[in-house]
Amino acid sequence: MLASTAYLTHAPSDYVDGVFRSLRGDAITTRDPANPDAIVWQGTPVGAHAEDAVAAARRAFPAWSALSFDERRVFLERWRDTCVKHAARLAAAISREIGKVKWEAELEAKIVAEKVTITLEDRVVARVTGFEVAAGAGKTGICSFKPHGVMAVLGPYNFPAHLPNGHIVPALLLGNTIVFKPSEKGASVGQLMAELAHEVGFPAGVFNVVQGSGVIASRLATHPEVDGVLFTGSFPVGRRILEANLDTPGRLIALEMGGSNPAVVTAKADLRRAAIECVRASYATTGQRCTCTRRIIVEESIADRFIPMFLKVASNLIIAAADDGVPAFMGPLVTGEARDVVLRAQAALAARGRLLLEASALDRAGYFISPGAVEVARFECSADETEIFGPFVQFARARDLDDAIAQANATNFGLAASLFSSDEEQWRRFMSGCRAGCVNWNTGTAGASSKLPFGGLGRSGNHRPAGAFAVDSVAYPVATMVDHGELVVAQGMSVDPRLFT
Incomplete structure (x- = not known):
């Protein structure tokens, strides 16, 4: 029996378009680091699931992004409350699969829920709140913020819940949809996050989880229907993501890497x-x-x-x-x-x-x-x-x-x-x-x-900080000029009034 049955309600699975899809095989096998004889989770990734997850996230994006900020906020508050309710399960998963000691696993489980509260603070929301300015005679300038679209979140193993959650929460709040690939060393923690999201009741396709190793991560990082990649991991992998996206400058790449x-x-x-x-x-x-x-x-x-x-x-x-x-x-x-x-x-x-x-x-x-x-x-x-x-x-x-x-x-x-x-x-x-x-x-x-x-310089990151500034990477500013005054014909333009009669 897999050790993860103690805290998972489904057999090893992906979560695509609101449905759990079973994974057979043992291409990915995680073991209890304190007792390696105990297998925690195992399954063989299915590449088609990643394709279907991206497609589901794309289909869900128009309706999800059309919701008001306050309507999406309700879902995120449910996510917070659900994570609080199941904090013991989450801590158990982190300890069993990653090997963290009890107090540290409990702390990580706790800050998953706290991320929602922090993201909803006025000083954080203000970073992506629109404004208006006078922009000349009869004109108003408007700054608004729009979600990128489908965001791939590639998570690490050392904080298998907290660090991907740090990207997921602001991304969802600002109207993006998610395809989350957990670290292959933290597969059961990633699946548990899918089970919690299912309990929250996010609309189908808004929150997807696909298991996999580097092949599936590479596909998500270069998928034409993915609008942004939010990565936490090592510099060599982050470098490969940047190289693979040299010809797609419009795809947002946020890299949170290591340190010396x-x-x-x-x-x-x-x-x-x-x-x-x-x-x-x-x-x-x-x-x-x-x-x-x-x-x-x-x-x-x-x-x-x-x-x-x-x-x-x-x-x-x-x-x-x-x-x-x-x-x-x-x-x-x-x-x-x-x-x-x-x-x-x-x-x-x-x-x-x-x-x-x-x-x-x-x-x-x-x-x-x-x-x-x-x-x-x-x-x-x-x-x-x-x-x-x-x-x-x-x-x-x-x-x-x-x-x-x-x-x-x-x-x-x-x-x-x-x-x-x-x-x-x-x-x-x-x-x-x-x-x-x-x-x-x-x-x-x-x-x-x-x-x-939270972020670094050089090989530690690419100036897309996480933490309280993660909201900056999940929405882009749009400048709008509105002219509600009398039309002024510019100098040098000869306009015959008879053209408009």
């Missing part, structure tokens, strides 16, 4: 706070957040005090499964391959640096791994830079704040950064000089607020 996020600790920092926050931000979600701290730059004068503090805190983290009954901080990585990638990266970095804390596989079933850390001579930008998506962090030392900022910026990414210092002038310099979309002061890089914009 720095934290700078100066001699003016509260070292206790800095150590605790850097550990939390480095290893939260077992390092599987795009905002996790990947690089820590410590001012030379306090490095020999700070680094041992960090290592002591990191060494005492509780690692366990969601149902172990202990207050765990970290669970397993999502797959065995994910763990192998971290261990290979550690070996490569340790060969040219100094291993401070060895990440190692735990002696138990599941893809558990302990946190790791290495010290390198200096951070330099390289063309082949990759994100280590797991509980592993690198240290380097800096002469002063200017050197620290230079090393912080020595990356192709630009998602998040943090400064730990009690000096306001240092903060101003860091804020001014650091290139990142999320820049924090005395708190770690991980833990963004949905009430703020």
Whole structure:
């Protein structure tokens, strides 16, 4: 029996045009990361389902977009209430399929519902609210906003409900229809979202879910009937999406990708706070957040005090499964391959640096791994830079704040950064000089607020921020000029009145 039967009401399925379509086979098989012998979900994707989902979303778009904002708002409030009602199911799915510890899975389930409340706040809605201006004698200028149409949402596995939901809610509210492809590592979570949408009662075709791997994602990202692609994932995949759309500049592409996020600790920092926050931000979600701290730059004068503090805190983290009954901080990585990638990266970095804390596989079933850390001579930008998506962090030392900022910026990414210092002038310099979309002061890089914009520079994104600014990517402005005054014939036009008699 599949583990997902504990929280799903349908066998493995796609959800197309308001109907669940069963999936046979096992081309996609997800396993419990804490107990890999337990199969959570399995099914073989059907390419025709993706085609049918796009067609259904296209058919549903005229009627859905014709509803008033307040009419669509009612559906989104039902979505919020349904997610609250089934938060325990959603948390169970996230824990079982992704391996998140209990408190973190419950937090993700909670913020799925909260996304609706945030999106409906006046300050968010104001970003896509029309206005009128006087535009000359007898003329009125009008700005209004229109939905793009059919939006493909390509979701990640690390926040399999929250991150796609962050695109889905504003897209639906502004009048778009959705084809959502979950990560193949989070298939049952995606199906559960379809089951919740079905309970809400969205009109057929408004909310569709199709399972699949890269082939179906590629088809959705280039489908002629898809008007926008809202993607969360790695830079290599985001790059392929951009390349595939070079000849379709009218298709909106919003990319939310990874990071090589720095934290700078100066001699003016509260070292206790800095150590605790850097550990939390480095290893939260077992390092599987795009905002996790990947690089820590410590001012030379306090490095020999700070680094041992960090290592002591990191060494005492509780690692366990969601149902172990202990207050765990970290669970397993999502797959065995994910763990192998971290261990290979550690070996490569340790060969040219100094291993401070060895990440190692735990002696138990599941893809558990302990946190790791290495010290390198200096951070330099390289063309082949990759994100280590797991509980592993690198240290380097800096002469002063200017050197620290230079090393912080020595990356192709630009998602998040943090400064730990009690000096306001240092903060101003860091804020001014650091290139990142999320820049924090005395708190770690991980833990963004949905009430703020969320996005990055360079290989972290393409200036289409999510969070509170996600509404910007799901509607486009239309400028209208209305002339209700007397017709004025322009200079140089000779108009014979007899032409109009």
